[in-house]
Amino acid sequence: MKTIFRLATLGLVSALAACGSDAAPGPTEQIIVREPGETPAVTLTKAPENISLAAAGEAAFAVCSACHSVEKGAPAGPGPNLHGVVGRAAGAAEGFAYSEALKTSGISWSEAELDAYLANPVAKVPGTTMVAGALEDAEQRKAVIAYLKDASSS
Numbered sequence: 001m002k003t004i005f006r007l008a009t010l011g012l013v014s015a016l017a018a019c020g021s022d023a024a025p026g027p028t029e030q031i032i033v034r035e036p037g038e039t040p041a042v043t044l045t046k047a048p049e050n051i052s053l054a055a056a057g058e059a060a061f062a063v064c065s066a067c068h069s070v071e072k073g074a075p076a077g078p079g080p081n082l083h084g085v086v087g088r089a090a091g092a093a094e095g096f097a098y099s100e101a102l103k104t105s106g107i108s109w110s111e112a113e114l115d116a117y118l119a120n121p122v123a124k125v126p127g128t129t130m131v132a133g134a135l136e137d138a139e140q141r142k143a144v145i146a147y148l149k150d151a152s153s154s
C-alpha cells in the first residue's frame with residue numbers, strides 16, 4: 001500500500017498579486033509517494049506553511065528594501081537595518097538616527113505592535129519618519145513579519 005503525503009499550499013497569491021511583484025511564487029504543492037518502510041524523500045525542518053509565509057514575505061519585503069536591509073550587519077539605508085527587530089525595543093538598531101518619536105515610544109516590537117505600525121506607521125507613532133511603506137493588506141503584513149523573523153534567525 002502506498003502512502004501519499006500532501007504538503008502545503010497557502011493561498012497568498014492574491015495578496016502577492018496586489019503587490020505587483022513578478023517574483024511572487026505561486027502556491028506550492030508537493031506530493032510525495034513512498035512505499036512503507038522507505039526513507040522519506042524529503043525532510044522538513046519547518047512546517048510547510050511557515051516556509052510559504054516567509055517566502056511570500058520576502059517578496060512583499062521588496063517594498064521595504066528600498067529603505068531597509070535585513071541581513072545581519074548590513075548597512076542602514078534611509079531606514080534602519082531590521083535584523084532581529086522582532087522582539088526588540090523600538091529605535092534600538094545601533095548607529096541609526098531615529099526620530100525622537102520612535103525612540104521614546106516605549107514600544108517593544110511584538111508581532112502585534114509591528115502589525116499596527118506597518119498598517120499605518122504615522123498613526124501608530126505620530127512623528128515617526130517612516131512616512132512610506134505602509135502595508136494595507138493584513139496578509140502581507142503577516143507574511144512580512146514572518147520573513148523578518150526568518151531572516152533574523154540566520
Ligand code: HEC
Binds near residue numbers: 064067130131135
Ligand atoms: C521610504 C523609506 C521606508 C520604507 C519604504 C519603509 N520604511 Fe520602515 N522605516 C523607515 C524609517 C526612516 C524608519 C525610522 C523611523 C523613525 O525613526 O521614526 C523606519 C522604521 C521601521 C521599523 C522600526 C525599526 C526599529 O528599529 O525600531 C520597522 C519595524 C520598519 N521600519 C519596517 C518596515 C517594513 C516591514 C517596511 C515594508 C513593508 C518598511 N519599513 C518600509 C523608512 C522606511
